[in-house]
Amino acid sequence: MNKKAHTLLLVLMLAVFSILTGCSSSEETSGNTKKTIKFMHLWPAGSSKQQNKIVTDIIKQYETDHKDIKVEVEVLDNEQYKNKIKVLSSSNELPDVGFTWAAGYLEPFVKGELFAPLDDVLDGGLKESFVAGTTEAFAIKGKTYGLPLELNIAPIYYNKSIFAKYNLEVPETYEEFQTIVKTLAAKGVAPIALGNKDRWTGSLWYMYLADRIGGSEVLTKAIDRTGSFEDPALKTAAEEIQKLVDEKGFIKGFNGLSNDEGKSEFMNEKAAMYLMGSWELPNFTTNEEIAQEFKDNIGYFKFPVVEGGKGDINSWVGGPGVGMFVSENSKVKDDAKDFVKFFVEKWGEQSVTNAGVIPATKVDTAKVDLPKLYIDVLTDLNNASNLTLFADVQMNASVAETHLNLIQSLFGKEVTPDDYVKQHEEALSKE
Amino acid sequence: MNVNNVMSNKKIIAIYVLPALLLILALIYVPILLTGYYGLMKWDGIGKMDFIGLANYTSLIKDPKFWGSAYHSFLLALFSAISLIGYLLVSIILAGKIRGADLFRKIYLIPMLLASVAIAQLWLKIYHPTNGILNNLLTSMGVENTPEWLADPKIALYAIFIPIIWQYAGFYILIYYAALKNIPESLIEAAKIDGASAWQIAVKIKLPLIMNVIKITIVLAVVGSLKYFDLIYVMTDGGPNGSSEVMASYMYHQAFRGFDFGYGSAIGFFLLIICLVVTWVITKLTASKEDVNY
Structure with a gap:
């Protein structure tokens, strides 16, 4: 009798689990009309509160402007992020958009053809808004593979x-x-x-x-x-x-x-x-x-x-700190590029005033209210x-x-x- | 069903053993073989692998930095093995029914309960060149040029040995203590009646009886030291300039900092072989014809 009750309980649990997991997967597929951009970044709300808030705001804004797109975010700590990116890239499962570092760090990813060149994003005015020398740090053999967010x-x-x-x-x-x-x-x-x-x-x-x-x-x-x-x-x-x-x-x-x-x-x-x-x-x-x-x-x-x-x-x-990359094998590459462009522009407007991070895009010191030390550095x-x-x-x-x-x-x-x-x-x- | 029935049926035994066996194979032995295999590749961890045969292993044998780190590892093994004598003494005293033995046992065990990183932070504070307890003590004693414990390449390695040995003291003392407590009281009493001194009882009766345990701890201490990583990584990161680099930290630096996973894997595999050889040598050296039994 007792044994039967146990078995029953087990079966019940299994059933519940399968329903639960079934639910979550069906939820994903139900939004099939929406395109999903997977985005990984390294500013958890705990340790980088202000950065995290800006990122969340920008994504919200982007999603309201583009009703057909959903941005799926994954946040990791700096060191964990570095490790995970390596693991994902060896199994070819990079997120559509993510963060990278310049020059030497970037090289193996570019050699492995994992990052998409972003020169088409830069053309049409965006390049001019960057401080000279910052996007160059993300360029390999004349092509730019990352758009820098920070400058120090x-x-x-x-x-x-x-x-x-x-x-x-x-x-x-x-x-x-x-x-x-x-x-x-x-x-x-x-x-x-x-x-x-x-x-x-x-x-x-x-x-x-x-x-x-x-x-x-x-x-x-x-x-x-x-x-x-x-x-x-x-x-x-x-x-x-x-x-x-x-x-x-x-x-x-x-x-x-x-x-x-x-x-x-x-x-x-x-x-x-x-x-x-x-x-x-x-x-x-x-x-x-x-x-x-x-x-x-x-x-x-x-x-x-x-x-x-x-x-x-x-x-x-x-030099520039982290920059954003778009995965070469992304299924939504064009939307990802558009998102990156939007992100970089919005980030430039907010990062220094809201998070104290100097962006790689030019800042008009006359228009922002900042401590003197910041103004001097800028x-x-x-x-x-x-x-x-x-x-x-x-x-x-x-x-x-x-x-x-x-x-x-x-x-x-x-x-x-x-x-x-x-x-x-x-x-x-x-x- | 009867337990004896189950245990006599070989097929059923196999079925019960299989899950654990598969897990061990998949999680331990297969990765070991893979590590050896990656050691044959030129691989930065991201792009594609190129087969280069034994090139990683041959350059490893010629790599003075590797042998430097191996020397440090063996030095640590030597120190750990020597410190076993101290642990043995302490546990013989503790097991000798002194007052407060229980309390002391717990005191010795506490470092083992701390996480390695916590121990590292603790000792970083102790060794701090200007604010550390150690240097403050030395200054108050009138020493003018207090040592820069972790920054001086001549002493950094030894400065880390101390917390490492301290960290594992409780573990070995506990093992010895348990072994000593297992010796039948009657033997000791018989010896006492025959007029044996405390020293004679320790050397002639207790030590031979726990010899098997001692052999195991030697293997544990030596092999554990050879693959040691934690405190070195947190406290000096192998520096300054490789003066406290050990084999495991060198492997980590090559693979994860230098992005040379092929070479890192080769070091890892070589380290495994060294540990196996050392274990074999120790068991051969300490092998006695028969175990002592009274």
Whole structure:
């Protein structure tokens, strides 16, 4: 008897399940007249509230404008997103629209013909609305495969009260900068916050020195193989890094600290300067969790020029963050492209005011109400003479690994500037 | 139906074993073989695979970075094996009916209950170059140039060994404790009546009786160390400049950072072979003709 009851229960459960699953699948098919665009992004409501809200709003707006289209969204965290995209692409199941990163990250996807070229979307005015150099970062062999959403440059943030306390002025030349470093180090204040366990953080310092000494092209050319990494400027830059380390310019134990740990030294006002992307701006302006007193204390300056160097003070290290791709094998490719175009335009109007994210499209500073630090960065962006993409993004993955490891060794003084450039040249020429 | 009937029917046994067997085959053995197979390919994880024969394996054998990481792994294995002696001592004391043995046992076990990432965060705080407990202690003792624990390539590896060994202490102590508790009380009492000292009882009676357990823990500790990954990945990520890289983290870096899944798979497969060989060697070395039985 008991046994029978159990069996009955089991059968019942199975029946219920099959009805439930049946329901959900029939629901999908009932909307057959609607076309579905599958869209994956990496701004969950929990960790990126404002971005998430903008995305949701844009999708809603698009769906009201296009009654025949339904946008199906899947949201994942950054790291999970990266992994899932790889898994999906190996089984050829990419979403119709998704996010990608520039240059080196993009390459294997383009080689595998998984992303659709978006030049037809850019033609007809859209290209002009982007800041120069941003869509180019998503171009491979003359075709653009991604439309960037974010744009960042890396200034040196500094603590005004520490500077005032030791009578220091914002430096314009690298010599003045070094005087500041030496003064602070002598007084026992850590001059520069750096978390070099992550390695790309140190790469920023190297890239700027290379730019200021050898001009904006020398590093880019060494990477794209029209030049050589054994250029004297690239070696001098490496020597300057080690000089800075010798002068105790960076916080203690920087090679073992993550970027967040390094940053906290700056946020705790224990270190005076911090070179980082403009994505940190909310922390110094709008973030309500951070004391106003501290935020008022933070300014930034451009990386100073090296005397006798070829660099220009308006040349920046930075570049676009994520961009949107359209899957080459999408069944609704044209609608997906239309959606991407709509998204990029709307995003450009809202991202900086609502989420503090600087879009890759041009922003009219006169029309937006923003904290001064933002306006300054946006103005500097408009006056930028050059934008050099982060070195590890420019390189393909395995060379980037070599570069990042060498950066850590260079800062840790385990490799001489000579070997540093030689090993770079070897890795680059092998590809 | 009678249980004995069921157990004597081979077909029924096969049916009952089959689901688990299939799962193990599909989820463990097939992927292992696939890993070995991917190791024969040049593959970035996205595009198509190119068969390149044993090229990945030959360049692996010539790769000084791999052997550097293998050296670190074996060093960890050595340290873990040596620390077993300490665990054994602790558990002999704990099993010797001291007051508060239960409490101590729990204290030793707690690190095991923490997630690896939590342990890593804890020790990152301890090792912090300026705010860490360790360096603050050293400074208050008058040390001027406090070490940069995780940033100094000479000591980073050893600095991570400590939390790793600490992490597993409870596990091994628990195993030894259980084994020691299994020794019949009568044997120990007989020895005591015959006038054996505590030392003699430990070395001549307790150790031989739990020898089998000790052998198993040696294999566990060594093989576990060889494929160790968690704390290294979170605490230093193999850095600075590979000074704390172990085989598993090197595999991860090659496959997921360098987008070289073929080479990563080759490392993974090689790691498996190393573990198998080491296990075999240890069992051969520790094999005794017969088990001690009183």
